[in-house]
Amino acid sequence: MIILHYALGFSPYRTGGLTKYVMDLSKQQFELGHSVGVLWPGKINLFNKHIRIKQNKVINGVKNYEIINPLLVPLLNGIKNVNLFTEPIGDNIYKAFLKEIHPDVIHIHTFMGLHKEFLDYAKQLNIKLVYTTHDYFGICPKVNLLYNGEICNVNDCQNCVQCNVDAFSYYKIVVLQSCLYRTLKYSKILRYIRDKEKRKISNPSLKEKISTSSDSRQEYQKLKNY
Numbered sequence: 001m002i003i004l005h006y007a008l009g010f011s012p013y014r015t016g017g018l019t020k021y022v023m024d025l026s027k028q029q030f031e032l033g034h035s036v037g038v039l040w041p042g043k044i045n046l047f048n049k050h051i052r053i054k055q056n057k058v059i060n061g062v063k064n065y066e067i068i069n070p071l072l073v074p075l076l077n078g079i080k081n082v083n084l085f086t087e088p089i090g091d092n093i094y095k096a097f098l099k100e101i102h103p104d105v106i107h108i109h110t111f112m113g114l115h116k117e118f119l120d121y122a123k124q125l126n127i128k129l130v131y132t133t134h135d136y137f138g139i140c141p142k143v144n145l146l147y148n149g150e151i152c153n154v155n156d157c158q159n160c161v162q163c164n165v166d167a168f169s170y171y172k173i174v175v176l177q178s179c180l181y182r183t184l185k186y187s188k189i190l191r192y193i194r195d196k197e198k199r200k201i202s203n204p205s206l207k208e209k210i211s212t213s214s215d216s217r218q219e220y221q222k223l224k225n226y
Contacts, residue, residue: 002035004103006118008073008110009040010059013182018134022109023060030061037063037101041070041113044174051089051115053097065097070113073177078167079141082219086226088117095121103127111138116226139224141167160220 007022008014022038030036042054049069056064072084079085094117105128108114122129135143140154147159154160168176175181 002103026062039065042066073113078164080167082223094118157217157220161216
């Protein structure tokens with residue numbers, strides 16, 4: 001069987017339960033004799049916006065497919081500009097990729113970084129789709145369903161604007177998805193910066209207070225619909 005996983009990437013660049021689960025599962029499937037690959041959202045090129053899929057070095061028998069110029073990956077940092085996370089693509093790169101590797105099944109582990117056209121083409125080609133959710137992304141931009149430490153009613157997006165006021169900027173996310181960041185992720189200076197950002201995000205008193213309008217709530221509803 002030809003199995004394609006979609007996840008956030010390989011360790012040590014990506015960490016956490018999702019990454020470990022995908023790596024363990026992929027390795028076991030490979031050892032059982034299946035052809036296994038992982039597609040993941042990679043770097044963003046500021047000078048060439050063309051979307052392409054780069055095949056990198058095989059890892060533990062698992063094929064390594066990196067999307068160049070995917071959608072942005074917010075992780076736990078929230079979303080401020082909805083349009084940047086719902087951009088359509090103008091070509092059929094995903095369709096060509098899927099026809100080339102011809103997977104029997106695609107196992108989706110997150111929607112972060114993935115253009116919806118990928119799913120559209122998979123359905124057109126009658127490829128089986130399996131989805132395992134590891135977080136609440138898709139119904140909560142911060143993926144945790146919490147607002148000021150309490151369970152959030154996400155149905156009306158009432159709190160989304162204030163909750164995501166400290167979301168990372170476009171350029172900061174581009175840096176986090178860059179090859180340079182992958183190399184320096186565990187350096188002392190970047191660890192210090194990450195710890196400082198986490199303290200800021202976890203402290204509600206440091207957040208800018210902004211008003212919530214109907215239009216801004218509709219933007220987050222649009223994101224959820226996407």
